[in-house]
Amino acid sequence: MADMGDCIIELRGITKNFDDQQVLRGIDLNIYENQFLTLLGPSGCGKTTILRIIAGFEEPSKGELLFNGIDIAKVPPYKREINTVFQKYALFPFLNVYDNVAFGLNIKKVDKSVIHQKVQKMLSLVGLDGFEKRDVTLLSGGQQQRVAIARALVNEPKVLLLDEPLSALDAKLRKEMQGELKKIQQEVGITFIFVTHDQEEALSMSDTVVVMNDGKIQQIGTPVDIYNEPENRFVADFIGESNIIEGNMIRDCLVKFDGYEFECVDKGFKENEEIEVVLRPEDIEIVAPEQANLVGEIISSVFKGVHYELIVKTAQREYKIHTTDIHEVGKKVGMVLDKEDIHVMYKMDY
Amino acid sequence: MRHFKSLIRPYLVWSFLLIIIPLLLIVLYSVTTGGNSLLNIQFTLDNFKKIADPIYRQVFLRSLKIGLITTLICLLLGYTLAYVISGFRERTQTTLILFVTIPMWINTLLxxxxxxxxxxxxxxxNSFLNRLGIGRMSIMYTDFAVILGMVCDLLPFMVIPIHTALAKMDKSLIEASYDLGANRRQTFxxxxxxxxxxxxxxxxxxxxxxxxxxxxIPKLLGGGQYVLIGNLIEKQFISVGDWNFGSAISLILAVAILIMIWATKKIDTSEGGER
Structure with missing residues (x-):
């Protein structure tokens, strides 16, 4: 995790209504210097609206947006030290690569020789040396992406906003750009706020992930926290695959579900509180039926490349299990859980 | 798709009969003498020489002047109108564009x-001005009246293509411009x-x-003494009966227009090509 400095952007009770629809329902969020923060959630969860409010394209209906402690909610976008990489890049089709990147500096009437130096430096940072005179409309998606990043970063913003910038690229290029974006962020040492609906992208690049749904923040944490300690059913379900089981907390470190008690490591719940348990498919170990409490029959086995995905049917439910071993369909098996692998969450109100 | 291609044939015949042949006739008339009869024609370039006459040159220059002023005023008004319209939400835009085109449903003459x-x-x-005690003033039969009539008549032809260009524009480019520090005027x-x-x-x-x-428009709002190229051509065919001279003027106008279209297209592509 990168060294994070002071809080640079602070959202306080931000709400946003479009007509009579509320798309943000009270967002509180601190964003720090030099942080790679990802807003993650399904489409329509409000993540892009947060980005557009920070950029200045939307005004919050209520709440404060602080930039270095000053409320900028009503400051127009062209007066903010924030730049954006747009989802479809939004490169100016009538300008070549060089002039696209130089646009912001030309507006600020920076000295031509300084512009030249900065644009060249930025183009080489994104790996586009020698592309100065190219027509941006004839570049590949990945190259346009790089021009868009260079065009934003050349203005030396304090914060870079990225609105699903990788969604238009093919799978292989997307992987490549993920690594590169992270590298660029570390090199320029500024805050990146990244919006995506792709959990893998979020987990592999971010310092902090903000999981959103329905205009509300569901959980803020490091990728590891978000994956291993989801706070509620939505997060568990959205991030990775999971078995979500309703149960009761007997007392600290003892949970009961599907008729059996299991040791776990979670504390701080009320006695007998109704909770939900997350079991990651790769954490369930398959053993002989007599060695386990939970027993069931394998009803399907699908090869997924690295692992097999098994569905085991018990008296109460079906469990999803990922394993590298081959198991026959129809076989009776037992399932064992380590206490660290049982993640207890508060039950969500619906 | 292939068997639909034969459907174009009636159109080809149609346009040959009604566009190509009449055009060729105009070319023929313009380089001959002998009036409307095609039986005793003589080839000559006198029709074109006649245009060099200062009276006719005056008409050409006046037409050019009125045309340019009208176009310029239409550009200023039309761009503003199109820009304002493109700021509304999509359904309102459709209605507003309909309002712009409504005058075109009514005959120009009316x-x-x-x-x-x-x-x-x-x-x-004038009656209104008189009531106010300002007194009457002559508006009819002036350049002002002609230009006013032409601007009102032709404004939709400016608004619609500009509105189309503005409406189909990628709005994220505007946001990108703001994002990069350009204010409203610079972005525009x-x-x-x-x-x-x-x-x-x-x-x-x-x-x-x-x-x-x-x-x-020049005939009705400019009066009988107000002659533009269009009126000159009309006179040759309707009242003077010199079809040969009329054809020559038409041809020169057509060629001048073609050159202008070609030139603007040239500017267009070089604007798009300076990448």
């Missing part, structure tokens, strides 16, 4: 007569206007074409 009843010495405007000139140039060129071409060849 619309021009309406202007006469407004502008004439005993018309609506550096992004919005540049993206609308193809629409502007289409509008300019259409309005200029129509304004330089019109004859109804």
């Amino acid at each position: 619309r021009t007569y309406a202007w006469i009843s407004l502008l004439s010495d005993n018309g609506v405007i 000139w550096k992004v919005t206007f540049k993206l609308s140039i193809p629409g502007v060129i289409n509008g300019l071409t259409m309005v200029f074409l129509l304004s330089i060849s019109t004859f109804v």
Whole structure:
């Protein structure tokens, strides 16, 4: 995790209504210097609206947006030290690569020789040396992406906003750009706020992930926290695959579900509180039926490349299990859980 | 798709009979003498020489002047109108564009007569001014009246192509411009206007074409003494009966227009090509 400095952007009770629809329902969020923060959630969860409010394209209906402690909610976008990489890049089709990147500096009437130096430096940072005179409309998606990043970063913003910038690229290029974006962020040492609906992208690049749904923040944490300690059913379900089981907390470190008690490591719940348990498919170990409490029959086995995905049917439910071993369909098996692998969450109100 | 291609044939025959042949006839008339009869023709270039006469040169220059002023006013008004319209939400835009085109549903002649009843010495405007004690003034039969009539007549031809260009523009480019530090004015000139140039060129071409060849408006609002190229051509065919001279003027006008279209297209592509 990168060294994070002071809080640079602070959202306080931000709400946003479009007509009579509320798309943000009270967002509180601190964003720090030099942080790679990802807003993650399904489409329509409000993540892009947060980005557009920070950029200045939307005004919050209520709440404060602080930039270095000053409320900028009503400051127009062209007066903010924030730049954006747009989802479809939004490169100016009538300008070549060089002039696209130089646009912001030309507006600020920076000295031509300084512009030249900065644009060249930025183009080489994104790996586009020698592309100065190219027509941006004839570049590949990945190259346009790089021009868009260079065009934003050349203005030396304090914060870079990225609105699903990788969604238009093919799978292989997307992987490549993920690594590169992270590298660029570390090199320029500024805050990146990244919006995506792709959990893998979020987990592999971010310092902090903000999981959103329905205009509300569901959980803020490091990728590891978000994956291993989801706070509620939505997060568990959205991030990775999971078995979500309703149960009761007997007392600290003892949970009961599907008729059996299991040791776990979670504390701080009320006695007998109704909770939900997350079991990651790769954490369930398959053993002989007599060695386990939970027993069931394998009803399907699908090869997924690295692992097999098994569905085991018990008296109460079906469990999803990922394993590298081959198991026959129809076989009776037992399932064992380590206490660290049982993640207890508060039950969500619906 | 292939068997649909034969459907174009009636159209080809049609356009040959009604466009190509008449055009060839105009070319033929322009280089001959002998009036309307094609039986005793003689080839000559006298019809073209006649145009060099200062009287006719005056008419050409006046037409050019009126055409350019009309086009320029249409550009300023039309761009503003198109820009304002494109700021509304999509459904409102459709309605507003409909309002812009409604005058076109009514015959030009009727619309021009309406202007006469407004502008004439005993018309609506003058009676109103008289009531206010300002006194009457002559509006009819001036450049002002002709240009006013032409601007009102031709404005939709400017608004529609510019609005189309503005409406289909990628709005994220405007946001990108703001994002990169350009204020509203800078964004308009550096992004919005540049993206609308193809629409502007289409509008300019259409309005200029129509304004330089019109004859109804100058005839009615400019009066009998007010002669533009369109009126000159009309006179040769209707009252003077010199079809040969009329054809020569038409041909020169057509060629001049073709050159202008070619030139604007050239500017258009070089604007788009400076990458």
